[in-house]
Amino acid sequence: MQARGRPPNTLDGPVSVVGRSLRALARSWQQRSVQIASLGALALVLAFSAVVPFERSPERSARAERAPQRTLSEPPARRIVGPEKLPAPSPADAETTAVLAVGKAVGPIRHGGGARHMVALTFDDGPGPFTGPLLAVLRRTNTPATFFQVGRNLDENPLPARATTLLDEVELADHTYTHNSLVTMDFGKQQDEIVSSAATMQAHGEAAPRLFRPPYGAYNQDTLRLMNERGMAMILWSVDSEDYTRPGVDRIVDNVMKAVKPGSIILMHDGGGERSQTVAAVAKIIKRLRGRGYGLVTVPELLLKDPPQKADQEVAVVPPGAGEGAG
Numbered sequence: 001m002q003a004r005g006r007p008p009n010t011l012d013g014p015v016s017v018v019g020r021s022l023r024a025l026a027r028s029w030q031q032r033s034v035q036i037a038s039l040g041a042l043a044l045v046l047a048f049s050a051v052v053p054f055e056r057s058p059e060r061s062a063r064a065e066r067a068p069q070r071t072l073s074e075p076p077a078r079r080i081v082g083p084e085k086l087p088a089p090s091p092a093d094a095e096t097t098a099v100l101a102v103g104k105a106v107g108p109i110r111h112g113g114g115a116r117h118m119v120a121l122t123f124d125d126g127p128g129p130f131t132g133p134l135l136a137v138l139r140r141t142n143t144p145a146t147f148f149q150v151g152r153n154l155d156e157n158p159l160p161a162r163a164t165t166l167l168d169e170v171e172l173a174d175h176t177y178t179h180n181s182l183v184t185m186d187f188g189k190q191q192d193e194i195v196s197s198a199a200t201m202q203a204h205g206e207a208a209p210r211l212f213r214p215p216y217g218a219y220n221q222d223t224l225r226l227m228n229e230r231g232m233a234m235i236l237w238s239v240d241s242e243d244y245t246r247p248g249v250d251r252i253v254d255n256v257m258k259a260v261k262p263g264s265i266i267l268m269h270d271g272g273g274e275r276s277q278t279v280a281a282v283a284k285i286i287k288r289l290r291g292r293g294y295g296l297v298t299v300p301e302l303l304l305k306d307p308p309q310k311a312d313q314e315v316a317v318v319p320p321g322a323g324e325g326a327g
Contacts, residue, residue, distance in 0.1 A: 098304035099210045103233030105310060107224065111238035112263030112306040118295040119264040120302045121145045121282070122237065124175055124213065124327055125272030127153055131160035133279045134270050135167060141286050144169035146299045148213040148235075151177035151197030153271055158204055171298040173211035173235070174198050179272070182214050187222040194226055211235050211299055217327040235299055237267035240326050241285075243278040244269050252281035257288055263306055265299065267326060 102109065112118070123134065126149060138145055147164060149172060164170045176182070177196040185193070198209050212232045214223055219234065227234050239259045243252045256266055266285075268278055289296060297305070 095300035095304050096210055098307065099233045099300050100231055102303045102307050103227060103231075106308055107310065108219070108234040108236050109265070109303070109308055110236045111265050111308060112302040113308045114261065114263035114306070116295075116306040117262050117293055118297050118302060118306060119239075119260060119262070119266060119289065120297055120299045121266050121268065121285075122148060122213075122235070122299065123268050123270040123278075124148045125150055125153070125179065126270035127157045127160040127164075128271035128275070129157075129160075130275035130279055131157070131270045132163055134275070134282060135160070135163055135170075137279060137283050137286075138170070139167055141283065142169075143286050143296050144171075144298045144301070145296075146171040146173055146211065146235075147270065148173045148175035148211070149197070149201065150175050150179045150271065151200035152179075154197075154200055154204055162205065169298060171211065171300055172201060172206050172209060173213065173299070174201070174209040174232070175213050176215055179215045181216055181218050182223050183218045183220050185222075187225070190222050191226055194230065194232075198230075213327060215327055233303070235265065237265045237327075239264045239266040241266060241268045241278075241281070242326070243275070243281065244273065244326065246274065246277055249277050249280045249284070252277060253284045253288065256281075256285050260289065260294070262294075263302070263308065265302070 112120070121143070123145060126147060131147075137143075147170060151174075164172060174194060174197045176193040177200065178193060180193070182190045182193065194212060202208055210232055211234075212227065212230075213235050217236050223234070226232075239256055241252050241255050247255075252268075260266065268282070269275055270278065286296065
């Protein structure tokens, strides 16, 4: 007699049990395959999200679009020299207009106006081995900053510098090609240093720089003339972290926090030596500055939103041999 609910040709016994087990196993593997595929797709989405930069401001998006592009497979650009190779200035936007206006009216700039509770972090002498880790800190904390790049270092370390394009709130600026003191040079050699670095930045896919910082903070009348001719603003600093002396992480933090005030331009370094102390200190500095209610901005944003007055700068032309160490 046929059992109720069972197909007429179904076999009883071990063979039937094995068949059912195999079918169940096949269904289980099919379900696992779907789950694995779903997890793989989710992992790809998360990985893509991790590298997508935070939203660009309209002005920085426009500057990024105007910058020439360079693929990572291309070799570093060779040094470009001579006044005939001057990089073309970027079209005006609000920040660039502010930079040009303040630079022309004030001259060398040590700090903002102090009317707003904001400060600017700046880093000199890169790119180098510690630029990448420092950028990771800035990205993780969503912190704007300004990098004064040495052209020769950019040629030797193009990848860390190119990584800055992943950050929308990073300003890339000129710090000469060789980092030699300008006050020992005549006008032509100073021009070569500034123009070569600016052209190298553009050759590496960066926008033409609108800011310049002289090595060691040392400059003279020839340097000021070049700033006027190039339409650039000279940026010095009002707070020296003294990180280049490698005094320890806590000391670097204290040097900044004891001297900072509204409008401060803070000097640190991502190149020119071993900078692990700087990388460790920056995260603490950012946290403590924000704990005091400071907004962190790039130098152009500081000049736009809190422009300084010339009488407040207390800047004098630096004689030869002065200012060695910082900058």
